Amino acid sequence: MSRRTPSARPARRRAHAPVFAALGDRTRLALVAKLSEGELYSISQLTQGSRLTRQAITKHLRVLEHAGIVRCMHRGRESLFAFNPEPLYEAKSYLESVSEQWDQSLARLRGFVEERRLT
Amino acid sequence: MSRRTPSARPARRRAHAPVFAALGDRTRLALVAKLSEGELYSISQLTQGSRLTRQAITKHLRVLEHAGIVRCMHRGRESLFAFNPEPLYEAKSYLESVSEQWDQSLARLRGFVEERRLT
DNA sequence: AGAATACGCAACCGACTGGTTGCATAATGC
DNA sequence: GCATTATGCAACCAGTCGGTTGCGTATTCT
Numbered sequence: 026m027s028r029r030t031p032s033a034r035p036a037r038r039r040a041h042a043p044v045f046a047a048l049g050d051r052t053r054l055a056l057v058a059k060l061s062e063g064e065l066y067s068i069s070q071l072t073q074g075s076r077l078t079r080q081a082i083t084k085h086l087r088v089l090e091h092a093g094i095v096r097c098m099h100r101g102r103e104s105l106f107a108f109n110p111e112p113l114y115e116a117k118s119y120l121e122s123v124s125e126q127w128d129q130s131l132a133r134l135r136g137f138v139e140e141r142r143l144t
Numbered sequence: 145m146s147r148r149t150p151s152a153r154p155a156r157r158r159a160h161a162p163v164f165a166a167l168g169d170r171t172r173l174a175l176v177a178k179l180s181e182g183e184l185y186s187i188s189q190l191t192q193g194s195r196l197t198r199q200a201i202t203k204h205l206r207v208l209e210h211a212g213i214v215r216c217m218h219r220g221r222e223s224l225f226a227f228n229p230e231p232l233y234e235a236k237s238y239l240e241s242v243s244e245q246w247d248q249s250l251a252r253l254r255g256f257v258e259e260r261r262l263t
Numbered sequence: 264a265g266a267a268t269a270c271g272c273a274a275c276c277g278a279c280t281g282g283t284t285g286c287a288t289a290a291t292g293c
Numbered sequence: 294g295c296a297t298t299a300t301g302c303a304a305c306c307a308g309t310c311g312g313t314t315g316c317g318t319a320t321t322c323t
Contacts, residue, residue: 042173046168051161110242124180
Protein backbone atom coordinates (compact mmCIF):
# COMPACT_ATOMS: atom_id res chain seq x y z
CA MET A 26 0.00 0.00 0.00
CA SER A 27 2.48 2.59 1.14
CA ARG A 28 4.66 1.56 -1.76
CA ARG A 29 2.01 2.66 -4.18
CA THR A 30 0.97 5.93 -2.66
CA PRO A 31 3.53 8.73 -3.00
CA SER A 32 1.66 10.64 -0.28
CA ALA A 33 2.74 7.91 2.12
CA ARG A 34 0.50 8.31 5.12
CA PRO A 35 2.31 7.67 8.40
CA ALA A 36 0.21 4.54 8.98
CA ARG A 37 -1.95 6.04 11.67
CA ARG A 38 -2.20 4.00 14.80
CA ARG A 39 -5.64 2.45 14.76
CA ALA A 40 -7.39 1.35 17.92
CA HIS A 41 -8.12 -2.33 18.05
CA ALA A 42 -11.50 -2.25 19.70
CA PRO A 43 -13.41 -0.94 16.66
CA VAL A 44 -11.90 -3.63 14.46
CA PHE A 45 -12.87 -6.35 16.91
CA ALA A 46 -16.31 -4.83 17.28
CA ALA A 47 -16.74 -4.87 13.51
CA LEU A 48 -15.89 -8.57 13.53
CA GLY A 49 -18.28 -9.27 16.37
CA ASP A 50 -21.23 -10.05 14.12
CA ARG A 51 -21.96 -13.24 12.19
CA THR A 52 -23.25 -11.42 9.13
CA ARG A 53 -20.18 -9.24 8.93
CA LEU A 54 -17.88 -12.21 9.46
CA ALA A 55 -19.61 -13.88 6.51
CA LEU A 56 -19.09 -10.77 4.41
CA VAL A 57 -15.44 -10.67 5.36
CA ALA A 58 -15.05 -14.35 4.50
CA LYS A 59 -16.59 -13.81 1.09
CA LEU A 60 -14.64 -10.68 0.30
CA SER A 61 -11.38 -12.23 1.45
CA GLU A 62 -11.67 -14.59 -1.50
CA GLY A 63 -10.26 -11.75 -3.53
CA GLU A 64 -13.18 -10.84 -5.73
CA LEU A 65 -14.89 -7.50 -5.97
CA TYR A 66 -18.54 -7.71 -5.04
CA SER A 67 -21.34 -5.20 -5.40
CA ILE A 68 -23.90 -4.66 -2.68
CA SER A 69 -26.55 -6.50 -4.69
CA GLN A 70 -24.25 -9.44 -5.21
CA LEU A 71 -23.44 -9.56 -1.52
CA THR A 72 -27.13 -9.37 -0.70
CA GLN A 73 -27.97 -12.35 -2.91
CA GLY A 74 -27.91 -15.54 -0.89
CA SER A 75 -28.60 -13.64 2.30
CA ARG A 76 -31.97 -13.47 3.97
CA LEU A 77 -31.37 -9.85 4.87
CA THR A 78 -32.35 -6.69 3.07
CA ARG A 79 -29.98 -4.82 0.84
CA GLN A 80 -30.01 -1.96 3.33
CA ALA A 81 -29.05 -4.26 6.16
CA ILE A 82 -26.10 -5.55 4.15
CA THR A 83 -25.22 -1.98 3.24
CA LYS A 84 -25.12 -0.99 6.89
CA HIS A 85 -22.87 -3.91 7.72
CA LEU A 86 -20.57 -2.98 4.85
CA ARG A 87 -20.33 0.57 6.13
CA VAL A 88 -19.36 -0.71 9.55
CA LEU A 89 -16.63 -2.83 7.98
CA GLU A 90 -15.54 0.13 5.88
CA HIS A 91 -15.25 2.43 8.90
CA ALA A 92 -13.15 -0.25 10.58
CA GLY A 93 -10.92 -0.25 7.49
CA ILE A 94 -11.52 -3.93 6.83
CA VAL A 95 -13.19 -3.20 3.52
CA ARG A 96 -12.82 -0.60 0.81
CA CYS A 97 -15.54 0.76 -1.41
CA MET A 98 -15.21 2.06 -4.95
CA HIS A 99 -17.81 3.07 -7.43
CA ARG A 100 -18.19 1.92 -11.00
CA GLY A 101 -21.21 3.16 -12.85
CA ARG A 102 -24.27 2.62 -10.76
CA GLU A 103 -22.78 -0.01 -8.51
CA SER A 104 -20.65 0.11 -5.38
CA LEU A 105 -17.88 -2.44 -5.42
CA PHE A 106 -16.34 -3.63 -2.21
CA ALA A 107 -12.87 -5.05 -1.75
CA PHE A 108 -11.23 -6.68 1.22
CA ASN A 109 -8.43 -4.83 2.97
CA PRO A 110 -6.28 -7.03 5.19
CA GLU A 111 -4.24 -4.48 7.14
CA PRO A 112 -6.59 -4.06 10.11
CA LEU A 113 -6.82 -7.83 10.43
CA TYR A 114 -3.05 -8.12 10.41
CA GLU A 115 -2.88 -5.58 13.19
CA ALA A 116 -5.59 -7.34 15.14
CA LYS A 117 -3.74 -10.60 14.78
CA SER A 118 -0.54 -8.97 16.00
CA TYR A 119 -2.36 -7.63 18.99
CA LEU A 120 -3.73 -11.04 19.87
CA GLU A 121 -0.23 -12.42 19.49
CA SER A 122 1.22 -9.84 21.84
CA VAL A 123 -1.40 -10.60 24.45
CA SER A 124 -0.78 -14.32 24.07
CA GLU A 125 2.97 -13.84 24.36
CA GLN A 126 2.59 -11.76 27.47
CA TRP A 127 0.47 -14.56 28.85
CA ASP A 128 2.97 -17.22 27.89
CA GLN A 129 5.77 -15.37 29.62
CA SER A 130 3.94 -15.30 32.89
CA LEU A 131 2.25 -18.64 32.52
CA ALA A 132 4.74 -20.51 34.64
CA ARG A 133 4.16 -18.07 37.43
CA LEU A 134 0.47 -18.86 37.56
CA ARG A 135 0.64 -22.51 36.62
CA GLY A 136 -0.46 -24.67 39.47
CA PHE A 137 -1.47 -21.61 41.39
CA VAL A 138 -5.12 -22.48 41.15
CA GLU A 139 -4.81 -26.08 42.21
CA GLU A 140 -2.36 -25.15 44.92
CA ARG A 141 -4.82 -22.85 46.58
CA ARG A 142 -7.79 -25.08 45.95
CA LEU A 143 -9.85 -22.30 44.45
CA THR A 144 -13.40 -22.84 43.36
CA MET B 145 -6.92 -27.82 30.92
CA SER B 146 -8.20 -30.93 29.24
CA ARG B 147 -5.31 -32.75 30.88
CA ARG B 148 -6.79 -32.03 34.26
CA THR B 149 -10.38 -32.97 33.59
CA PRO B 150 -10.94 -36.69 33.19
CA SER B 151 -14.31 -35.90 31.58
CA ALA B 152 -12.34 -34.43 28.66
CA ARG B 153 -14.84 -32.25 26.87
CA PRO B 154 -14.60 -32.58 23.09
CA ALA B 155 -13.35 -28.99 22.82
CA ARG B 156 -16.62 -27.60 21.57
CA ARG B 157 -16.35 -25.53 18.45
CA ARG B 158 -16.86 -21.96 19.57
CA ALA B 159 -18.16 -19.29 17.24
CA HIS B 160 -15.73 -16.47 16.67
CA ALA B 161 -18.16 -13.58 16.61
CA PRO B 162 -18.86 -13.57 20.37
CA VAL B 163 -15.14 -13.54 21.13
CA PHE B 164 -14.56 -10.62 18.79
CA ALA B 165 -17.59 -8.85 20.19
CA ALA B 166 -16.22 -9.29 23.70
CA LEU B 167 -12.96 -7.69 22.56
CA GLY B 168 -14.79 -4.84 20.87
CA ASP B 169 -14.73 -2.59 23.91
CA ARG B 170 -11.87 -0.50 25.25
CA THR B 171 -12.63 -1.23 28.86
CA ARG B 172 -12.69 -4.96 28.26
CA LEU B 173 -9.50 -4.79 26.22
CA ALA B 174 -7.87 -3.07 29.17
CA LEU B 175 -9.11 -5.79 31.50
CA VAL B 176 -7.77 -8.46 29.16
CA ALA B 177 -4.43 -6.70 29.00
CA LYS B 178 -4.19 -6.55 32.75
CA LEU B 179 -5.28 -10.13 33.33
CA SER B 180 -2.95 -11.42 30.62
CA GLU B 181 -0.08 -10.40 32.89
CA GLY B 182 -0.73 -13.64 34.69
CA GLU B 183 -1.96 -12.41 38.04
CA LEU B 184 -5.26 -13.18 39.67
CA TYR B 185 -7.29 -10.05 40.31
CA SER B 186 -10.42 -9.53 42.32
CA ILE B 187 -13.22 -7.31 41.10
CA SER B 188 -12.28 -4.58 43.55
CA GLN B 189 -8.67 -4.68 42.42
CA LEU B 190 -9.73 -4.44 38.79
CA THR B 191 -12.03 -1.55 39.62
CA GLN B 192 -9.25 0.43 41.28
CA GLY B 193 -7.65 2.76 38.78
CA SER B 194 -10.77 2.79 36.66
CA ARG B 195 -13.26 5.60 36.60
CA LEU B 196 -16.11 3.14 36.30
CA THR B 197 -18.23 1.62 38.98
CA ARG B 198 -17.56 -1.80 40.42
CA GLN B 199 -20.78 -3.02 38.84
CA ALA B 200 -19.73 -1.77 35.43
CA ILE B 201 -16.47 -3.66 35.73
CA THR B 202 -18.36 -6.71 36.95
CA LYS B 203 -20.60 -6.62 33.88
CA HIS B 204 -17.59 -6.40 31.58
CA LEU B 205 -15.98 -9.32 33.38
CA ARG B 206 -19.12 -11.40 32.91
CA VAL B 207 -19.06 -10.64 29.19
CA LEU B 208 -15.44 -11.77 29.01
CA GLU B 209 -16.31 -14.83 31.06
CA HIS B 210 -19.14 -15.82 28.74
CA ALA B 211 -16.77 -15.46 25.82
CA GLY B 212 -14.39 -17.81 27.63
CA ILE B 213 -11.60 -15.24 27.69
CA VAL B 214 -11.60 -15.10 31.45
CA ARG B 215 -12.30 -17.54 34.26
CA CYS B 216 -13.78 -16.75 37.64
CA MET B 217 -13.16 -18.54 40.90
CA HIS B 218 -14.15 -17.68 44.41
CA ARG B 219 -11.98 -17.47 47.48
CA GLY B 220 -13.64 -16.33 50.64
CA ARG B 221 -15.63 -13.21 49.92
CA GLU B 222 -13.80 -12.25 46.77
CA SER B 223 -14.14 -13.27 43.14
CA LEU B 224 -10.81 -13.85 41.49
CA PHE B 225 -10.47 -13.63 37.74
CA ALA B 226 -7.86 -15.34 35.61
CA PHE B 227 -7.03 -14.95 31.96
CA ASN B 228 -7.78 -17.87 29.64
CA PRO B 229 -5.95 -17.70 26.31
CA GLU B 230 -7.70 -20.43 24.28
CA PRO B 231 -10.40 -18.25 22.71
CA LEU B 232 -7.77 -15.72 21.72
CA TYR B 233 -5.66 -18.43 20.14
CA GLU B 234 -8.67 -19.52 18.14
CA ALA B 235 -9.47 -15.96 17.15
CA LYS B 236 -5.89 -15.48 16.02
CA SER B 237 -6.06 -18.66 13.97
CA TYR B 238 -9.23 -17.46 12.35
CA LEU B 239 -7.66 -14.13 11.39
CA GLU B 240 -4.70 -16.06 10.02
CA SER B 241 -6.93 -18.24 7.88
CA VAL B 242 -8.71 -15.23 6.47
CA SER B 243 -5.40 -13.52 5.79
CA GLU B 244 -4.04 -16.62 4.08
CA GLN B 245 -7.09 -16.93 1.90
CA TRP B 246 -6.56 -13.33 0.97
CA ASP B 247 -2.89 -13.82 0.23
CA GLN B 248 -3.62 -16.74 -2.04
CA SER B 249 -5.94 -14.68 -4.21
CA LEU B 250 -4.04 -11.44 -3.89
CA ALA B 251 -2.25 -11.80 -7.19
CA ARG B 252 -5.54 -12.25 -8.89
CA LEU B 253 -6.83 -8.93 -7.68
CA ARG B 254 -3.56 -7.02 -7.74
CA GLY B 255 -3.64 -4.32 -10.37
CA PHE B 256 -7.28 -5.03 -10.95
CA VAL B 257 -8.34 -1.75 -9.44
CA GLU B 258 -5.90 0.44 -11.34
CA GLU B 259 -6.56 -1.49 -14.53
CA ARG B 260 -10.25 -0.66 -14.43
CA ARG B 261 -9.73 2.86 -13.16
CA LEU B 262 -12.19 2.48 -10.35
CA THR B 263 -13.03 5.32 -8.06
C1' DA C 264 -37.93 7.62 -23.99
C1' DG C 265 -39.26 4.24 -20.77
C1' DA C 266 -38.37 0.23 -17.90
C1' DA C 267 -35.30 -2.00 -14.97
C1' DT C 268 -31.34 -2.05 -12.00
C1' DA C 269 -28.33 -0.41 -8.17
C1' DC C 270 -27.99 2.47 -4.82
C1' DG C 271 -28.46 6.31 -0.99
C1' DC C 272 -31.06 8.60 2.60
C1' DA C 273 -34.22 8.90 6.33
C1' DA C 274 -37.49 7.37 9.55
C1' DC C 275 -38.87 4.00 12.46
C1' DC C 276 -38.74 -0.12 15.59
C1' DG C 277 -37.60 -3.58 19.26
C1' DA C 278 -33.69 -5.33 21.54
C1' DC C 279 -29.45 -4.99 23.47
C1' DT C 280 -25.44 -2.25 25.82
C1' DG C 281 -22.90 0.40 28.91
C1' DG C 282 -23.50 2.56 32.83
C1' DT C 283 -25.60 4.06 37.10
C1' DT C 284 -27.90 3.73 41.87
C1' DG C 285 -29.85 1.25 45.74
C1' DC C 286 -30.03 -2.47 48.65
C1' DA C 287 -29.13 -7.08 50.51
C1' DT C 288 -25.79 -10.63 51.89
C1' DA C 289 -21.58 -13.21 52.87
C1' DA C 290 -16.89 -13.13 54.72
C1' DT C 291 -13.15 -10.64 57.57
C1' DG C 292 -11.02 -7.84 61.07
C1' DC C 293 -11.01 -6.07 65.67
C1' DG D 294 -20.73 -8.71 68.32
C1' DC D 295 -20.03 -5.03 65.14
C1' DA D 296 -17.96 -2.44 61.54
C1' DT D 297 -15.79 -3.12 57.18
C1' DT D 298 -14.96 -5.20 52.90
C1' DA D 299 -16.32 -7.67 48.64
C1' DT D 300 -19.76 -9.00 46.16
C1' DG D 301 -24.49 -10.10 43.97
C1' DC D 302 -29.00 -8.78 42.32
C1' DA D 303 -32.40 -5.79 40.39
C1' DA D 304 -34.20 -1.70 38.51
C1' DC D 305 -33.55 1.96 35.68
C1' DC D 306 -31.84 5.00 31.82
C1' DA D 307 -30.02 6.92 27.49
C1' DG D 308 -27.82 5.48 23.49
C1' DT D 309 -26.52 2.24 20.07
C1' DC D 310 -27.51 -1.84 17.01
C1' DG D 311 -29.58 -4.75 13.70
C1' DG D 312 -33.10 -4.64 10.83
C1' DT D 313 -37.06 -3.01 8.26
C1' DT D 314 -39.93 -0.02 4.99
C1' DG D 315 -40.56 3.86 1.94
C1' DC D 316 -38.97 6.94 -1.33
C1' DG D 317 -35.90 9.40 -4.39
C1' DT D 318 -32.10 9.29 -7.84
C1' DA D 319 -28.56 7.84 -10.99
C1' DT D 320 -27.18 4.45 -14.39
C1' DT D 321 -28.01 0.92 -17.84
C1' DC D 322 -30.72 -1.64 -21.23
C1' DT D 323 -33.74 -2.07 -25.12
